[in-house]
Amino acid sequence: MNSLEGQMLVAMPDMADERFVESVILLVGHGSEGAMGLVVNHELANLRFADILDELDLGDPDAVIRLPDTIRQRAVMRGGPVERGRGFVLHSADYKSGNTYPVTSGISLTATLDILRVMAFGPAPKASLFVLGCCAWSPGQLEGEIADNGWLTVPVSGDIVFRTPVEERYEAALxxxxxxxxTLSPDAGHA
Structure with a gap:
């Protein structure tokens, strides 16, 4: 089996599962035990990064209030329907801790509180995306969904993940x- 880790999944137009309509998912793990990914193009409405800092008591409340709006108002992404209360940070490879997992040569994943403090108070990675929840597939499930024309696989792009406006990421991935x-047909062609 070829691993799709580090690839992006793009939902096909006729995606039956409404939780994944027009989703772009970065696969952070894929192997014989299944797959895990993070949706990178759906924001959680009414939740911002400062809310997370407050909720987790990650800084002096006065310091959080003084953070620039660009940090306080950062979007929190809806990463998927699994473990919706668990946070993950996708970030550029210039940040490393003992808990950092390299997904690709330019994108890493850290899921500990230290990265949130660094994102808020520095020195922050050049690019980062905070995600709540994830997507998970049992062994063979993702491969079946791809074979059934549920997903396109797309080479990873740091530009799409970090720099493209959220509402444009689906179109950019296509x-x-x-x-x-x-031009995208919902019908699969099999030879």
Missing amino acids: ASLHITRA
Whole structure:
């Protein structure tokens, strides 16, 4: 089996599971035991990074209030329907801790509180994305969904994950395959 770790999944237009409609998912793990990924293009409404800092008591409340709006108002992403209360940070590879897992050569994953403090109070990684929850597939499940035309696989792009505006990431992921929503057929072709 070829691992898809470090690839992105893009939901096909006829995605039956409403939780994944128009989703772009970065696969952070894929092997014989299953797969795990994080949705990178759906924000949680009414929740911002400062709310997480307050909830977890990760800084003096006065210091959190004084943070620049660019940090306080950062989006929190809906990473998936599994472990919705657990946080994950996708970030550029310039930050490393003992708990950092390299997903690709340029993107890493850290799921401990230290990364949240660093994101707020520095020195922060050049790029980061805070995600609550994840996606998980049992062994063979993801491969079956891909074979059933549920997902496209797309090479990872740090630009899409970190720099493309959230509402444009689905279209940007499709564009990386030189297709658009209009040219994407929901019908699978099998030879």
